[in-house]
Amino acid sequence: xxxxxxxxxxxxxxxxxxxxxxxxxxxxxxxxxxxxxxxxxxxxxxxxxxxxxxxxxxxxxxxxxxxxxxxxxxxxxxxxxxxxxxxxxxxxxxxxxxxxxxxxxxxxxxxxxxxxxxxxxxxxxxxxxxxxxxxxxxxxxxxxxxxxxxxxxxxxxxxxxxxxxxxxxxxxxxxxxxxxxxxxxxxxxxxxxxxx
Amino acid sequence: xxxxxxxxxxxxxxxxxxxxxxxxxxxxxxxxxxxxxxxxxxxxxxxxxxxxxxxxxxxxxxxxxxxxxxxxxxxxxxxxxxxxxxxxxxxxxxxxxxxxxxxxxxxxxxxxxxxxxxxxxxxxxxxxxxxxxxxxxxxxxxxxxxxxxxxxxxxxxxxxxxxxxxxxxxxxxxxxxxxxxxxxxxxxxxxxxxxxxxxxxxxxxxxxxxxxxxxxxxxxxx
Numbered sequence: 443x444x445x446x447x448x449x450x451x452x453x454x455x456x457x458x459x460x461x462x463x464x465x466x467x468x469x470x471x472x473x474x475x476x477x478x479x480x481x482x483x484x485x486x487x488x489x490x491x492x493x494x495x496x497x498x499x500x501x502x503x504x505x506x507x508x509x510x511x512x513x514x515x516x517x518x519x520x521x522x523x524x525x526x527x528x529x530x531x532x533x534x535x536x537x538x539x540x541x542x543x544x545x546x547x548x549x550x551x552x553x554x555x556x557x558x559x560x561x562x563x564x565x566x567x568x569x570x571x572x573x574x575x576x577x578x579x580x581x582x583x584x585x586x587x588x589x590x591x592x593x594x595x596x597x598x599x600x601x602x603x604x605x606x607x608x609x610x611x612x613x614x615x616x617x618x619x620x621x622x623x624x625x626x627x628x629x630x631x632x633x634x635x636x637x638x
Numbered sequence: 639x640x641x642x643x644x645x646x647x648x649x650x651x652x653x654x655x656x657x658x659x660x661x662x663x664x665x666x667x668x669x670x671x672x673x674x675x676x677x678x679x680x681x682x683x684x685x686x687x688x689x690x691x692x693x694x695x696x697x698x699x700x701x702x703x704x705x706x707x708x709x710x711x712x713x714x715x716x717x718x719x720x721x722x723x724x725x726x727x728x729x730x731x732x733x734x735x736x737x738x739x740x741x742x743x744x745x746x747x748x749x750x751x752x753x754x755x756x757x758x759x760x761x762x763x764x765x766x767x768x769x770x771x772x773x774x775x776x777x778x779x780x781x782x783x784x785x786x787x788x789x790x791x792x793x794x795x796x797x798x799x800x801x802x803x804x805x806x807x808x809x810x811x812x813x814x815x816x817x818x819x820x821x822x823x824x825x826x827x828x829x830x831x832x833x834x835x836x837x838x839x840x841x842x843x844x845x846x847x848x849x850x851x852x853x854x855x856x857x858x859x860x
Contacts, residue, residue: 465836467690471769474685516745519763520737527730553729557767559686566760610848612855616682617847624840631835 449581456585462560463593464630466567469560473594474619476551483598485544486551487591489533491584494561496529497522498583501565502576522565523556530556560590596626664789671793677770678801678843679850684770688802689839690761695818698806700754702799704743704762709771710791711739716779717787723780732775733766740765770798808842809833 462468469490476486501522509515534552537545545552555561564586573579600622609618677683684705691701712735723731744762747755755762765771774794779787807817813833815823832838 467686467836467839468764470685470689471683474682516741519741519744519766520734523733523737523766527733556729556733557769557772559764559767562767563686563760563764566763570760612851613844613848617844617851620840620844620847624837624844627836627840628832631837 445577449578452578453581453585456582457589457592458630459633459636461589461593461630462563462586463590464627466563468563469558469590469593472551472554472558473590473597473623474616477594477597477601477619480595480598480602482547483594484591485548487587487594489537489548489552490555490558490560490590491587493526493529493533493555493558494564494587494590495580495584496532497526497561498564498568498586499576499580500525500529502568502573502579505569506574506576518569522562526561526565527556560586593626597623600626664786667786667789668793671790671795671797672800673797675794676797676801677773677794678798679847681770681773683773684768684798685843686764687761687768688805689836689843691758692802692806692809692839693813693834694810695803695806697754697757698802699799700747700751701758701761702795702802704747705765705768705770705798706792706795707743708736708739708765709774709795710788711742712736712771712775713779713787713791714784716775717782717784720780728780729772729776732772732780736771736775737766770794805839805842805846808846809838813838 456462460466463470463473472486472490477483504521504525505518509518509521530553533555534545537548537552564583568579568582573582597619601619604618604622613621671677673680675681678685678688687701687705691697712732715735716732719731740763743765744755747758747762774790778790782790810817811823812830814829815821815827830838833842
């Protein structure tokens with residue numbers, strides 16, 4: 443029961459309170475770049491969720507089974523980025539084989555998941571917070587992906603409506619998106635301090 | 639967003655073939671990073687560190703200098719090995735090169751400025767996935783000679799650092815009334831706490847981008 447409680451709290455905390463996009467500024471590039479249409483945003487969110495769960499788990503295993511306590515710890519970042527690149531490659535190959543339509547619609551953004559800071563950021567945060575339990579690492583990674591999906595879908599929903607709004611000429615495009623993101627962050631700050 | 643960054647430099651490369659002098663090409667490359675192709679304002683690259691470390695000027699400057707170091711080293715290495723690169727493996731090679739230099743920078747910061755390294759936290763290793771560096775490796779260093787790559791790295795790095803410092807300056811003044819931890823505003827000033835939080839980062843950058851758009855349009859008209 444206690445473990446379940448910790449896991450549930452961890453999940454809610456990473457999805458809503460410590461949402462990577464809103465509080466840690468991770469994954470901003472796809473957040474601004476792919477959030478034009480809600481279906482694309484959702485697909486992107488799912489791909490990121492898959493990659494982040496896989497790489498979060500794998501990097502935790504590598505960190506704890508191989509690297510910790512050895513001089514090899516220096517190579518941590520190199521190992522992490524290799525795992526992420528491998529996971530993205532896997533997703534790419536899988537999608538190309540089984541969902542060619544979805545693969546076509548992602549285009550350049552699929553390989554760019556490698557350089558999505560949310561993924562490397564989460565692996566580093568798991569390391570930094572000293573998570574020493576595999577199950578917790580898996581739940582946190584999955585929660586981070588869900589949090590990202592939620593953030594990017596909300597943003598896409600707002601931007602679809604924003605297209606119809608009367609925005610000052612100089613603020614069109616990126617500036618108004620950033621300001622919207624700021625206001626969204628402000629809304630999500632209301633959750634701060636809900637747990638711990 | 640990363641792919642629209644490649645065109646301007648390619649056209650520059652073509653210009654140099656059609657008889658432009660090399661020195662002016664170097665100068666152009668250097669200046670491009672500072673304003674015309676400013677990574678943050680014009681290309682919208684490297685947003686994560688831009689927003690995350692700009693609560694004060696000191697960490698912003700440290701971040702900028704680390705990025706210049708990594709950008710310079712990775713551009714040099716990528717430019718040197720550009721003829722050996724296989725197309726399908728090149729992104730992986732870029733990332734590994736960058737990761738190596740980021741590790742060096744991270745260890746250096748931990749050893750010599752431990753407190754700053756703590757403030758920046760995971761954002762130093764996150765330089766690995768900073769789109770500016772991988773974009774410069776792809777768009778410039780893998781196609782150009784060593785000298786051009788070095789100058790490009792310096793220009794882009796300087797442009798990035800300047801932008802970070804401007805943003806951090808605005809946020810630090812409004813959130814604490816100080817710059818570089820020295821008070822400059824009168825004592826009666828009420829700090830805007832929101833400016834040091836994520837909200838401040840997003841909105842300040844949004845308004846700055848709007849301002850840049852206005853000035854560019856005005857310049858284009860005259």
